[in-house]
Amino acid sequence: MKLSLRSHLAKTGICGKCPPMWKFIAFASLLASAAPFSRPAVAASSPWAAGTGVKVRLVTSGGPDAEGRVKGALSIELAPGWKTYWRDPGDAGVPPRIDFSDSRNVSSVDVAYPAPHRFSDEGGIWAGYKKPVRFGLTLKATDPSKPMELDAKVFIGVCQSICVPFQAQLAVDPGKDADDLTDAATVAETFAALPAAPREDFNAIEAKKTPAALSVSATLPKPNAAAELFVAAPEGYSFGPPKRIGSESGKVAFSVPVLAGDIAAGAPRIPYTLVLQGGQAVAGDL
Structure with a gap:
């Protein structure tokens, strides 16, 4: 073990x-x-x-x-x-x-x-x-x-x-x-070899904050493409693994569990990396 x-x-x-x-x-x-x-x-x-x-x-x-x-x-x-x-x-x-x-x-x-x-x-x-x-x-x-x-x-x-x-x-x-x-x-x-800068057809933005979760809306080159979202919690905060929860109007929705910190009250920048199945990636801040 x-x-x-x-x-x-x-x-x-x-x-x-x-x-x-x-x-x-x-x-x-x-x-x-x-x-x-x-x-x-x-x-x-x-x-x-x-x-x-x-x-x-x-x-x-x-x-x-x-x-x-x-x-x-x-x-x-x-x-x-x-x-x-x-x-x-x-x-x-x-x-x-x-x-x-x-x-x-x-x-x-x-x-x-x-x-x-x-x-x-x-x-x-x-x-x-x-x-x-x-x-x-x-x-x-x-x-x-x-x-x-x-x-x-x-x-x-x-x-x-x-x-x-x-x-x-x-x-x-x-x-x-x-x-x-x-x-x-x-x-x-x-x-x-580093992730590229976000672009119009490939990026992620913060959609909504609640005490329990951070909602993220992602734009992918193809809406149905397999992708994973990684987020880096600011000092004093902790997040669980993001979960893909659906898509709407060409956007893909992720939910990020908030394990520590009051994200709804406002937080510093949240770095993210969005990765397609083939390895193509972009990195920026929410």
């Missing part, structure tokens, strides 16, 4: 009452002593950091552009049979955390996630990936005229017959080896 990370922490007393939207504080407390030491940034990409069933590395495509932006990728290689989680995996999973707070000359970081899959197993229903995956990173320099040094603390959960947390600290200097064609190709491929 698979024991989820959340269940393990609850049983060990580290997380006696895990909230519906899992936070990383308990995991950080559990593994802080095992965190690898940070190494000086010597290149625009980091070495691989390996753990049980997984290895990760950080890659950038060179120094800041004219607007002070650096693009990069967090590469996650999974061993056969292993899985990892999307940004909001649901009650049975652990969202990834990428912390750049110890970096130099970085004012903001945006993380973009490939379209996930929905899984159902002994641990519950969750959203994530069963193949190697890359997260797209866009980092903004505080001062574009100065060098940027990246220090990323990465925390993810991976599962096979058991679920285990993985933590690594990765350091890179985007200005070193800035013309490396392999790194540039890796970052370009990462962004090319």
